[in-house]
Amino acid sequence: MVQIVKDPLLTAATVATVLARIALVIGMIGLGATLTAAVFRPDLLASGPLIGIGSGKQDDIPAAALAIVALTIAAFALLYDFAARLAKIIATVGHGDPFTLANGARLNRMAWLAMSVLGINIAQTLMSMYLPSNGMDTHMSLTGLAVGLVLFILARVFRHGAAMREELEGTV
Amino acid sequence: MPITVKPLPRDILLLVCRVILYAVLVVFGLVLLLVAGISLYGAFANPDLAARMAGMNVLSLLMVGVAFRFVQLLGRIIDSVAEGDPFNLVNSGRLQQLAWLTLAFQMLALAAHARGGDFRILHINGVEGLFSTGGGISFGGFLLALVLFILARVFRKGTEMREELEGTV
Numbered sequence: 001m002v003q004i005v006k007d008p009l010l011t012a013a014t015v016a017t018v019l020a021r022i023a024l025v026i027g028m029i030g031l032g033a034t035l036t037a038a039v040f041r042p043d044l045l046a047s048g049p050l051i052g053i054g055s056g057k058q059d060d061i062p063a064a065a066l067a068i069v070a071l072t073i074a075a076f077a078l079l080y081d082f083a084a085r086l087a088k089i090i091a092t093v094g095h096g097d098p099f100t101l102a103n104g105a106r107l108n109r110m111a112w113l114a115m116s117v118l119g120i121n122i123a124q125t126l127m128s129m130y131l132p133s134n135g136m137d138t139h140m141s142l143t144g145l146a147v148g149l150v151l152f153i154l155a156r157v158f159r160h161g162a163a164m165r166e167e168l169e170g171t172v
Numbered sequence: 173m174p175i176t177v178k179p180l181p182r183d184i185l186l187l188v189c190r191v192i193l194y195a196v197l198v199v200f201g202l203v204l205l206l207v208a209g210i211s212l213y214g215a216f217a218n219p220d221l222a223a224r225m226a227g228m229n230v231l232s233l234l235m236v237g238v239a240f241r242f243v244q245l246l247g248r249i250i251d252s253v254a255e256g257d258p259f260n261l262v263n264s265g266r267l268q269q270l271a272w273l274t275l276a277f278q279m280l281a282l283a284a285h286a287r288g289g290d291f292r293i294l295h296i297n298g299v300e301g302l303f304s305t306g307g308g309i310s311f312g313g314f315l316l317a318l319v320l321f322i323l324a325r326v327f328r329k330g331t332e333m334r335e336e337l338e339g340t341v
Binding site for chain 1: 256
């Protein structure tokens with residue numbers, strides 16, 4: 001029998017992943033609009049800056065700043081995928097059995113996503129060093145590495161565990 | 173009939189992860205030693221700075237302790253795969269502890285940041301603060317804690333459901 005599991009923390013987590021995804025989409029739209037404006041209509045950003053890119057004058061928005069914004073959009077897209085996978089894992093609890101190979105694969109993907117975001121973060125930090133005055137203070141942190149490592153390990157734990165279970169069920 | 177689970181062959185990825193984890197820990201320890209060395213040196217040259225660093229050292233020590241426990245628990249989860257079924261309440265508890273440790277680490281990092289700001293270990297041509305260890309709280313840390321809390325719950329619920337199923341069969 002498959003029973004529906006109601007768990008307050010998991011419900012809250014599902015809501016959180018939905019909210020995070022909405023926030024990421026809003027962020028992507030906002031940054032995308034800013035990037036487009038900065039490239040095609042820099043005059044729009046001249047008075048009363050929408051967002052602090054560059055050193056204030058529309059003529060010298062450095063290419064590095066634009067690249068950093070573009071990379072941020074890419075990172076948001078990856079995080080969106082991350083949240084979506086997490087939501088799917090939570091959903092499998094409601095469906096009955098979360099200990100599956102599919103969830104192992106999802107965790108593995110989440111690990112790669114975390115590593116990619118870390119890579120983007122490092123690239124941004126290196127690029128921001130070349131900006132004359134960076135209003136965008138990018139901090140490189142190694143917690144991203146921890147997220148990736150933990151997820152890689154758990155993905156493998158899931159894979160082995162699920163494989164063992166299947167083998168056992170086959171023998172019973 | 174007792175169920176025998178054949179032992180798994182050594183998983184290379186799990187082994188590599190363990191090595192990386194311990195390498196990270198060693199780097200952490202070295203940084204701590206460096207900080208301790210600097211503060212000891214500073215105690216003679218600048219007592220005021222040394223007092224500030226002392227608090228920092230205590231925080232660093234706590235952070236290393238938390239990191240050590242984190243690595244230890246993660247290592248036990250890795251070992252549990254070789255011992256048989258990893259989907260049990262013990263591992264669920266470990267995951268939850270990992271989540272709390274991550275939060276604790278973030279709080280310590282915040283305290284270290286408030287106390288000492290960035291560790292400016294290197295100054296190279298104006299590039300400074302890049303190698304800061306006390307960079308305050310980070311988004312990644314909270315993400316990790318959240319994911320761990322969720323996975324701990326997934327483990328617990330999944331295990332409970334399994335046990336219920338096995339009980340009915």
